[in-house]
Amino acid sequence: MTKNSDLTAFLMGGWNDEAEVSRNTARACFDAAVEAGWQGELVEMGRDIAQTLINLRPARVFNALHGVMGEDGNIQGLLNLLEIPYTHSGVLASAIAMDKCATKTALAGTGIVFAENLPLEIADDGTIRIPDSGDIVIKPRNTGSSVGVRILRQGDTSPHTQDWAAGTQLMAEAYIPGRELTVGVLHGAPLTVTEIKQHNQFYDYEAKYSAGGSSHQFPADIDPAIFDKALDWAATAHQSLECRGVSRADFRFDDATGALIMLEINTQPGMTETSLVPEQAAYKGIPMPALVASLLEAARCD
Ligand SMILES: Nc1ncnc2c1ncn2[C@@H]1O[C@H](COP(=O)(O)OP(=O)(O)O)[C@@H](O)[C@H]1O
Numbered sequence: 318m319t320k321n322s323d324l325t326a327f328l329m330g331g332w333n334d335e336a337e338v339s340r341n342t343a344r345a346c347f348d349a350a351v352e353a354g355w356q357g358e359l360v361e362m363g364r365d366i367a368q369t370l371i372n373l374r375p376a377r378v379f380n381a382l383h384g385v386m387g388e389d390g391n392i393q394g395l396l397n398l399l400e401i402p403y404t405h406s407g408v409l410a411s412a413i414a415m416d417k418c419a420t421k422t423a424l425a426g427t428g429i430v431f432a433e434n435l436p437l438e439i440a441d442d443g444t445i446r447i448p449d450s451g452d453i454v455i456k457p458r459n460t461g462s463s464v465g466v467r468i469l470r471q472g473d474t475s476p477h478t479q480d481w482a483a484g485t486q487l488m489a490e491a492y493i494p495g496r497e498l499t500v501g502v503l504h505g506a507p508l509t510v511t512e513i514k515q516h517n518q519f520y521d522y523e524a525k526y527s528a529g530g531s532s533h534q535f536p537a538d539i540d541p542a543i544f545d546k547a548l549d550w551a552a553t554a555h556q557s558l559e560c561r562g563v564s565r566a567d568f569r570f571d572d573a574t575g576a577l578i579m580l581e582i583n584t585q586p587g588m589t590e591t592s593l594v595p596e597q598a599a600y601k602g603i604p605m606p607a608l609v610a611s612l613l614e615a616a617r618c619d
């Protein structure tokens with residue numbers, strides 16, 4: 318396929334719960350790319366995306382998609398097939414990181430500690446039995462933006478699988494009390510540790526995206542040994558899964574026990590100007606236009 322000179326297609330949207338978040342990421346990265354001297358076009362992801370890309374013939378794709386289809390290896394596979402280089406991770410890293418259970422399995426043996434998986438007992442009528450072992454979290458294995466995350470305390474009424482969208486694959490974890498930390502990784506090197514403080518019960522969708530929903534403290538004011546461990550684990554996860562471009566590892570840190578626990582790796586982290594990764598990059602002396610340009614320069618197929 319002949320390439321359309323130097324055009325970058327910023328892929329955004331789609332049809333999952335994170336479509337609007339993705340459009341915000343795309344617009345911010347598009348503006349930053351233009352500021353850095355790149356030519357781009359915002360392209361909405363529809364079911365006809367293959368035909369759209371064949372017609373547009375971009376030189377590369379900036380993948381600004383989040384969630385199912387955009388973050389899980391599906392769009393990456395299509396771009397490999399069309400031989401259009403793209404930013405961020407390839408098929409395998411995307412597919413593994415999108416599935417929180419597969420991530421734990423893939424990273425077993427690296428020394429990274431994850432939240433313990435609990436057996437999910439579901440009765441015939443769809444009632445989920447809460448184990449007596451303490452507070453638990455039930456969440457989808459493969460969505461993001463905290464969509465569908467529920468914290469259940471001892472004594473809470475049992476939820477039903479019908480409380481989630483049909484077909485949602487659920488998982489259960491022990492609830493990790495404490496603080497919320499996150500580390501961005503750029504081209505294999507960790508940026509810094511941010512502590513996220515929010516007023517809601519946990520870092521839910523509202524805390525993530527509404528104005529004043531949360532505040533970010535970076536570098537996080539935590540024990541230097543924990544700080545370094547978080548940087549090290551985020552880089553190890555990125556490298557072990559062979560992620561490309563940026564990724565972001567989410568953690569819980571339990572002050573009472575001193576335990577650092579990784580929750581997940583995001584291969585398509587939010588990239589608006591006020592998102593966690595651009596904030597950390599700016600703190601490390603990489604402003605948004607340089608950050609986006611470095612991702613575009615590293616665009617490739619698997
Ligand atoms: N095991 C857990 N213990 C405590 N809080 C959790 C746990 N799992 C998830 N959470 C809360 O829910 C948020 C979203 O969960 P996460 O696993 O990062 O999924 P995603 O961000 O992909 O929706 C976390 O940032 C955290 O606030």
Ligand SMILES: [Mg+2]
Nearest residue numbers: 462463567581
């Ligand atoms: Mg998360």
